[in-house]
Structures are given as C-alpha cells and as structure tokens.
Amino acid sequence: MRIQTLVWREIFERKNQLATSFLAILLGVSVIVAMKNITFYSEKAVAYQLDALGANILILPKSASLQDYYGADMQNEEFPEEYVTRLTTSDLQGLDNLSPKFSVPVEAAGRRFILTGILPKNEFQAKAAWQGVGIFSRPEGCGVAVDVPGMAVPAKETLVRKRVIQTLGTNEVMLGADMAAALKLAEGSTVPLLGRTFTVTAILPQTGTVDDARAFTHLHTVQQLAGKGAVLNAIEIVGCCNQISKGLVQKINQLLPDAKVATITQIVDTQIKTNRMMGRLSMLFLTIIVLVGGASIANYMFANVFERRREIGTLMALGAGSPVVLRMFLLKALWLGLAGGVGGYVLGTAMAAILGPRVAGVPVFPMLTPLFWAVGVAVVVCVAATYLPARRAARLDPSAALQEI
Amino acid sequence: MIALQSVSKHFQHRGKPVAALANVTLEIAKGDFVAIIGPSGSGKSTFLHLLGGMLSPTEGKVRIGSDSLYDLTSDERSALRKKKIGFVFQTFNLVPYLTALENVQVPLVLAGVAEDEQKRRAEALLGRVGLSDRLDHKPCELSVGQQQRVALARMLANDPALILADEPTGNLDPETAEGVMDFLGELNREGRTIVMVTHDLRLAGRAKRALRLVNGTIQPDGHARPGPAEVPAVAENRALSTN
Numbered sequence: 001m002r003i004q005t006l007v008w009r010e011i012f013e014r015k016n017q018l019a020t021s022f023l024a025i026l027l028g029v030s031v032i033v034a035m036k037n038i039t040f041y042s043e044k045a046v047a048y049q050l051d052a053l054g055a056n057i058l059i060l061p062k063s064a065s066l067q068d069y070y071g072a073d074m075q076n077e078e079f080p081e082e083y084v085t086r087l088t089t090s091d092l093q094g095l096d097n098l099s100p101k102f103s104v105p106v107e108a109a110g111r112r113f114i115l116t117g118i119l120p121k122n123e124f125q126a127k128a129a130w131q132g133v134g135i136f137s138r139p140e141g142c143g144v145a146v147d148v149p150g151m152a153v154p155a156k157e158t159l160v161r162k163r164v165i166q167t168l169g170t171n172e173v174m175l176g177a178d179m180a181a182a183l184k185l186a187e188g189s190t191v192p193l194l195g196r197t198f199t200v201t202a203i204l205p206q207t208g209t210v211d212d213a214r215a216f217t218h219l220h221t222v223q224q225l226a227g228k229g230a231v232l233n234a235i236e237i238v239g240c241c242n243q244i245s246k247g248l249v250q251k252i253n254q255l256l257p258d259a260k261v262a263t264i265t266q267i268v269d270t271q272i273k274t275n276r277m278m279g280r281l282s283m284l285f286l287t288i289i290v291l292v293g294g295a296s297i298a299n300y301m302f303a304n305v306f307e308r309r310r311e312i313g314t315l316m317a318l319g320a321g322s323p324v325v326l327r328m329f330l331l332k333a334l335w336l337g338l339a340g341g342v343g344g345y346v347l348g349t350a351m352a353a354i355l356g357p358r359v360a361g362v363p364v365f366p367m368l369t370p371l372f373w374a375v376g377v378a379v380v381v382c383v384a385a386t387y388l389p390a391r392r393a394a395r396l397d398p399s400a401a402l403q404e405i
Numbered sequence: 406m407i408a409l410q411s412v413s414k415h416f417q418h419r420g421k422p423v424a425a426l427a428n429v430t431l432e433i434a435k436g437d438f439v440a441i442i443g444p445s446g447s448g449k450s451t452f453l454h455l456l457g458g459m460l461s462p463t464e465g466k467v468r469i470g471s472d473s474l475y476d477l478t479s480d481e482r483s484a485l486r487k488k489k490i491g492f493v494f495q496t497f498n499l500v501p502y503l504t505a506l507e508n509v510q511v512p513l514v515l516a517g518v519a520e521d522e523q524k525r526r527a528e529a530l531l532g533r534v535g536l537s538d539r540l541d542h543k544p545c546e547l548s549v550g551q552q553q554r555v556a557l558a559r560m561l562a563n564d565p566a567l568i569l570a571d572e573p574t575g576n577l578d579p580e581t582a583e584g585v586m587d588f589l590g591e592l593n594r595e596g597r598t599i600v601m602v603t604h605d606l607r608l609a610g611r612a613k614r615a616l617r618l619v620n621g622t623i624q625p626d627g628h629a630r631p632g633p634a635e636v637p638a639v640a641e642n643r644a645l646s647t648n
Contacts (some may be wrong), residue, residue: 001507001510001511001513001514001520001523002520003514003523005514006500006503006514009502009503009507010502012502013501013502014502048472059406224616310498311498311501313498314492314494314498314500315500315511315515316459316483317457317459317486317492317494317498318486318487318492318511318512318515318559319481319484319486319487319488319512319515319516319563320483320485321483321484322479322480323477323480323485324515326553350531396458397459397460398454399451399454399459399460400460402450402454402494402498
C-alpha cells in the first residue's frame with residue numbers, strides 16, 4: 001500500500017460528497033474546451049473564406065481612389081517596383097502572397113481589355129534578397145495554407161486569383177473568362193497584344209469581377225511593352241488576419257509612406273470582432289471556473305478536513321508528519337483536477353463537435369492541444385483551492401482531534 | 406526510560422486557566438506496565454497524549470530515552486512516534502474505508518516499508534490477534550472486539566518499545582476486555598513498556614503499578630505489583646485502597 005492508495009480509497013468511499021465539486025470543474029472546463037475548439041475552427045473557416053476572396057491588402061499610389069476594389073490597380077498612377085524589395089526585406093510578419101501588378105489597356109479584335117503584368121513565384125525565388133522573409137511560406141493560420149476539414153481545396157485555375165503562379169513565360173498569357181469568350185480563344189491559341197504575340201496557357205474561370213476581362217502575363221513583359229520602366233500600379237497582399245488585427249496595415253504605411261494601403265476592412269473587422277468576442281467569453285468562463293469551481297472545491301475540502309479530524313489525528317498519532325497529511329490532500333486535489341480536466345476535455349470536445357456546425361456554421365473536429373490546457377487549468381484550480389484546507393489539516397492538533405470526538 | 410520533570414499543562418477554558426497537570430515528576434522504567442486511573446475528565450488522555458509527543462506541556466520536560474520530547478520539532482516527534490510508540494485507542498480509530506489488512510499496513514506505509522514486506526508483516530500481526538480470516542474486512546464489517554484486535558495489530562506494526570493505551574477496553578464486553586488485557590500483558594512480558602489509562606479499577610490491577618491522577622497531580626500508590634499474569638482479579642481494590 002502507498003499513500004496514494006489511501007487517497008484513492010478515500011475518494012471512492014466519499015464519492016457522492018465529491019460529485020458536486022467534480023461537476024463544477026468538469027462543466028467549467030468542458031465549456032472552455034468547447035469554446036476554444038469552436039473558435040479555432042471558426043477562425044480557420046473565416047481565414048479560408050478571406051483567402052478565397054484573394055488579396056485582402058492593396059498597396060496603391062497615394063492619389064489612387066478605391067471605388068472598385070478589384071479594379072483599383074487599373075489607374076494611371078504608378079510607383080516604383082522597388083517597393084516590393086522594401087516589403088520583402090522588411091521584418092513585417094503576416095505578409096503572404098505578395099503580388100506586384102502593372103496594368104495597361106490593350107485592344108484586341110476591336111475591343112478594349114486590360115493586360116496585367118504579374119510576377120510568378122519563381123521570380124521571388126530567383127531573387128536572393130526576396131527569400132527568407134516568409135513570402136509564399138504562408139505562416140500557420142494564414143491564406144490558402146489553411147486546411148479546413150470538410151472544405152474543398154481550391155482548384156488549380158483559381159490560383160491566379162490568389163496570385164500564386166509558379167511559372168509564367170515572357171510570351172505566355174492567361175485570359176479571363178470573358179476575354180477568352182469574346183476573342184474565341186482556347187488554351188494553346190495565340191493572341192497579339194501591344195504588338196507581341198502571346199500563347200494562351202490558361203483560361204481562367206469566371207469570377208464575376210473585372211478580372212474576367214483581363215489578360216495576365218509576366219510583369220516585366222508588360223513593363224517593357226508599356227515602356228515605363230520598373231513601375232507598378234499595385235501590390236496585392238494576402239495578409240494574415242491575425243497580423244492585420246495587430247496593425248499590419250499601419251506597419252506597411254510606415255514602411256511605404258508614399259503609398260496608399262487599403263484593406264477589406266469589413267471582413268477583417270468581422271473576424272476581429274468574432275475573435276474578440278470568443279476571447280472575452282473564454283476569459284469569462286475561465287473566471288467562472290476559477291471562482292465557482294475553486295470555491296466549491298475549497299468548501300468541499302474544508303468540510304472534508306473537518307469530517308476527517310479523527311482520522312488525521314490517528315494518522316498523526318501513528319507517526320504521520322505534517323508533510324504527509326498535506327500531501328494526502330494535495331494528491332486528492334491533483335486527481336480531482338486530472339479527472340475534471342480529462343473529463344472536461346472529452347465532454348467539451350463532444351459539445352464542440354455537436355454544437356459547432358449549429359452555432360458557428362463550421363465543422364469542428366477533436367484537437368489535442370485543449371487537453372493539455374484543460375488539464376492544466378483544472379489541476380491548478382483544484383490544487384490552489386485545496387492548499388488552505390490541506391494546510392489546516394497538516395497543522396491540526398492531533399491531541400485535540402482525538403479528544404474532541 | 407520515560408521521565409517527566411516538573412510537567413504542568415494548563416488550558417484556557419472560557420478565559421480561565423484550568424490545570425490538567427500540575428508539576429508532575431514521574432519516572433517509568435523500561436519494561437514497566439503502569440496504569441493511570443482517575444475519573445472521566447481528570448486529564449488521563451491529556452497525560453497520555455503528552456507522553457506521546459502530541460501535546461506540549463506548559464512547563465517542564467518529558468524525556469523518552471535520551472530524547473527531550475518537546476525540544477524536538479513536530480516532525481521529529483512524528484518520526485519518534487513512528488519508530489518507538491504505539492497507540493491503542495478506546496474507540497479503535499481504524500480508518501473506515503480501509504480493510505483490516507490495510508489498516509495494519511498504515512504505520513508501515515508511513516515508515517516507508519516496502520509493499521511486499523508491509524503485507525507480510527500485516528498478515529502475520531493479524532494472525533497473531535486471531536484475525537487471519539478477516540484480512541479483507543472493513544471495520545464496519547467487524548465486531549467491536551475484532552476492531553480492537555485490528556487496532557492492536559496496527560499498534561504493533563512498527564514494533565514499538567512504548568505502548569500508550571487509552572481506555573483500551575472501554576468499549577468492549579468483559580470477556581473481550583480480558584482478552585485484550587491478556588494480550589497487553591503478553592506484550593509487556595516481551596519487554597515493552599506500557600502506560601495505560603483507565604477508569605476501570607479492576608483492569609488497573611492487571612498493571613505492575615497503578616497511579617492515580619487527582620487534581621492534576623499523579624499520586625503513586627507506592628506498591629510495585631507482581632507481573633500481570635499473577636495479579637488476582639481483586640488486586641486493584643487492595644492497590645487503590647492505599648491511595
């Protein structure tokens with residue numbers, strides 16, 4: 001037999017008295033776990049949706065207007081391509097899918113379209129100064145790297161909307177759906193634009209935006225054909241939502257004071273508000289579990305010490321010192337916390353899986369991280385709430401305890 | 406040897422001091438069997454707890470062997486109890502949620518004895534008190550006599566040199582009480598020192614000597630008695646008549 005056996009036997013002997021305190025911890029922890037779980041997948045889902053919209057930060061010339069978000073780059077103002085280097089060599093966190101663009105109007109078959117120059121991913125990789133700053137590396141929780149179970153992976157064709165094109169030859173062009181339809185072009189066809197013949201490498205899917213009337217080709221080709229040198233109309237950025245909420249836009253403004261930085265604020269604001277609300281609710285429940293759960297346990301433990309005075313006195317008469325008695329009660333609290341934490345995790349995860357789709361409209365799956373969090377909170381609350389009663393037990397006068405009953 | 410040197414113990418009761426022990430000086434030799442007699446509330450249990458290192462005196466010193474009990478820290482006194490002192494209680498004080506075997510194992514757990522050895526010794530001790538067939542019974546499943554035998558086995562677990570018995574037969578029928586006294590006598594003959602408090606004069610006669618606790622002072626009867634096995638049942642009347 002060990003001290004631990006004594007603790008276990010006592011717990012099971014008086015399990016009914018322990019039930020209320022256990023329930024307080026169990027329910028408190030389970031609600032927190034459920035909220036954490038739902039929040040996590042809700043954030044992922046919103047990030048996914050944001051990513052599906054394409055870039056959420058635009059860098060434009062200072063004087064540019066922003067009446068049409070998707071057509072914001074089609075203006076006469078320009079700024080140096082060197083801004084890309086400034087961004088890539090900065091220490092800004094949360095920049096994802098940087099996409100510099102330069103657009104010029106073109107005519108084909110008597111109709112006006114936009115020829116937009118973009119930089120493929122391999123251009124970034126080719127420039128040593130642009131590497132190692134996280135561009136295309138997609139930090140966790142950002143952009144298309146977000147993997148939401150149950151949601152479809154974006155089709156390869158849509159990647160141009162996400163501004164991630166692996167390679168793009170100098171004479172290759174990708175056509176928007178409307179432009180391809182108007183010119184009756186298919187993949188592999190050729191099309192003359194600004195006096196150069198381009199091969200159509202892809203027809204992009206319908207987006208319902210001005211992109212449908214665009215042709216995309218290599219940035220440097222457009223710059224060369226327009227004869228304007230290394231200039232841009234816009235830099236599109238998929239910014240990490242969390243970083244946007246932490247002031248990414250303001251930081252870019254400081255880095256590029258001569259440019260205008262715009263964002264899809266409504267979407268980001270909604271995300272920020274949701275995150276804040278869930279965060280506040282989690283803190284509220286954490287406070288409740290600490291106060292109600294802790295008070296319940298402390299109350300139970302004080303009663304338990306009072307009820308076991310004779311037993312504690314007897315153990316002391318048999319040679320148990322204060323540390324042994326203290327350990328007995330703290331071990332009991334530890335087991336209560338472990339059981340409450342694990343039970344709360346299981347219950348909370350089940351609640352999240354059931355309620356997640358109904359409450360937040362997202363599929364929720366079990367996560368391991370909240371287990372450690374749940375057990376940690378439950379154990380800390382239980383042990384902290386038990387410390388004073390345990391100390392009282394350890395300081396019990398054995399003589400008085402044995403005589404008074 | 407146990408020695409009390411000018412020991413006093415005062416309590417506060419509703420703001421007024423009450424003397425439980427007043428300037429008691431006493432020596433109890435190794436192997437002695439001493440009965441402390443007195444009416445209920447006379448402070449007999451207080452005296453026993455003081456000897457057991459669980460109640461510090463207001464004044465004076467208590468020595469067990471070379472140790473001045475109350476010059477030790479609380480945890481050192483616990484360690485001393487663990488090694489040298491065995492308690493027997495009137496109400497047995499068994500842990501209600503443990504079996505007989507586990508109750509006897511408790512002092513061994515506290516002493517850090519290995520689990521196999523705990524079990525072996527506890528089984529042997531329960532066998533000695535005739536409870537080999539009740540190892541897995543909880544106290545509520547045992548008769549009061551059996552519970553006291555479990556308590557006796559528990560008291561012997563760490564092989565104590567000093568046994569402090571607080572009304573060990575107070576809750577028992579006369580026949581069972583005789584058995585317990587016989588057992589204490591046997592332990593005394595093994596060389597253990599026994600200090601027993603009781604208000605039963607007949608049982609006090611089974612001790613080698615009886616001391617009366619009156620108004621906080623110990624009054625020895627002055628007569629060394631023959632060994633417990635030789636003491637006739639009426640001996641306490643003779644002994645007490647001298648007080």
